């Protein structure tokens with residue numbers, strides 16, 4: 001599965017980054033995915049959960065950010081967001097444009113807890 005490979009690379013990057021901060025624990029990782037990367041965010045979350053379950057990264061949270069597709073008009077250099085496959089320049093109505101972004105697949109950020117004290121986060125269950 002496409003998403004399983006991505007989840008694996010994200011975890012590898014997290015481990016590399018975590019190794020640079022001894023004594024800290026990665027708690028949240030942000031991944032930026034372009035609309036064109038054809039990644040299913042829910043499938044990616046599912047794979048990520050499956051890979052981190054019962055590991056030292058079990059409490060790591062995955063945040064997925066979808067980046068819109070952006071084009072630049074070749075006639076007037078206006079940059080615009082492409083919605084619903086409408087490639088028309090909003091300024092000069094030209095249909096000639098180049099793709100600027102939308103196929104990203106990268107680690108956006110990694111949050112770590114210092115000293116290994118990991119809090120349960122904002123969704124901590126209420127105790128009776």
Ligand SMILES: [Zn+2]
Pocket residue numbers: 073074075076077078089090091092093094
């Ligand atoms: Zn234009």
